Amino acid sequence: MSISLKEAEWLRDYIFSVHRMHKLQSLVLSGLENTEILFWLLHRLPNLESITLKNCLFEGIWASTSLAAHEKIGVVVQLKELIINNLRYLQNIGFEHDLLLQRVERLVVSECVKLKSLLPFAVSFSYLTYLEVTNCSGLRNLMTSSTAMTLVQLTIMKVSLCQGIEKIVAEEEKTQVIEFRQLKAIELVSLPSLTCFCSSQMCDLKFPSLENLVVSDCLLMETFSEVQSAPNLRKIHVAAGEKDRWYWEGDLNTTLRKLSTDKVCIYKKSLSSLHRNYFSFECKFSVDVLLLDNYVI
Numbered sequence: 001m002s003i004s005l006k007e008a009e010w011l012r013d014y015i016f017s018v019h020r021m022h023k024l025q026s027l028v029l030s031g032l033e034n035t036e037i038l039f040w041l042l043h044r045l046p047n048l049e050s051i052t053l054k055n056c057l058f059e060g061i062w063a064s065t066s067l068a069a070h071e072k073i074g075v076v077v078q079l080k081e082l083i084i085n086n087l088r089y090l091q092n093i094g095f096e097h098d099l100l101l102q103r104v105e106r107l108v109v110s111e112c113v114k115l116k117s118l119l120p121f122a123v124s125f126s127y128l129t130y131l132e133v134t135n136c137s138g139l140r141n142l143m144t145s146s147t148a149m150t151l152v153q154l155t156i157m158k159v160s161l162c163q164g165i166e167k168i169v170a171e172e173e174k175t176q177v178i179e180f181r182q183l184k185a186i187e188l189v190s191l192p193s194l195t196c197f198c199s200s201q202m203c204d205l206k207f208p209s210l211e212n213l214v215v216s217d218c219l220l221m222e223t224f225s226e227v228q229s230a231p232n233l234r235k236i237h238v239a240a241g242e243k244d245r246w247y248w249e250g251d252l253n254t255t256l257r258k259l260s261t262d263k264v265c266i267y268k269k270s271l272s273s274l275h276r277n278y279f280s281f282e283c284k285f286s287v288d289v290l291l292l293d294n295y296v297i
Contacts, residue, residue, distance in 0.1 A: 028051075051082060054086060058087070079100060080105040086110070096122070105127050106130040115139060130154075145171050145203050148180070155183060190216065192219060198226075206228070215236055222256055
């Protein structure tokens with residue numbers, strides 16, 4: 001079910017004043033100016049499993065204290081999927097403010113260019129199984145190492161077209177063992193600033209279930225992590241969806257360094273070819289102009 005701002009206001013005023021819609025499982029809201037209607041609807045949709053927010057104008061997703069107290073926010077325990085698309089003013093999703101948001105199993109965020117924080121410090125995401133982030137240029141990382149430790153159910157992670165991301169996990173000062181015990185697939189695509197998954201020697205990353213890793217168009221990434229283990233990983237794919245294009249040099253970091261070296265060579269060859277073609281075009285253009293001038297004379 002898809003609802004615009006005016007439709008949501010009409011439903012609030014004329015339809016939902018007494019009754020709840022017990023059967024509705026999926027809802028799309030677009031053009032909202034604040035979160036009041038969002039949480040007003042959530043209170044009346046006890047079986048809602050998926051909500052999509054599109055083209056909304058608020059900076060954060062959470063209910064005010066007064067609204068939460070009035071509506072008794074928290075009755076929606078079935079919410080499993082949160083999709084956020086093109087919220088151009090969004091800076092903070094607000095997981096730390098609302099337990100309801102912390103229960104989502106699938107989180108998809110795209111086209112949120114002002115988003116500065118995705119998975120905040122000191123919040124548990126033990127329900128999350130699927131994470132996808134696309135075209136969020138304001139992010140520098142996805143999470144801290146403490147937050148990463150709570151992702152015990154995460155199975156798939158996809159990150160693409162985020163110009164500012166420098167690392168996936170931002171390290172903290174204390175030594176930590178981070179085990180992504182269920183993580184089977186990681187896709188890192190078109191991340192021009194990405195240098196590594198985690199750079200700290202104090203973080204021991206373990207990926208006991210990781211079988212599919214895609215690293216494509218991440219020109220600065222030469223290492224995955226200083227300390228890591230992925231016993232089931234035997235190849236790194238260089239293009240999403242293309243199973244035949246892969247590298248493997250015995251271990252994860254060595255393979256990434258080889259991939260980085262080859263990418264630099266390919267890039268230099270491309271520049272050289274471009275330069276030759278441009279020079280050839282310039283020469284041909286000069287000759288053609290000279291012949292034309294001679295003809296006119």
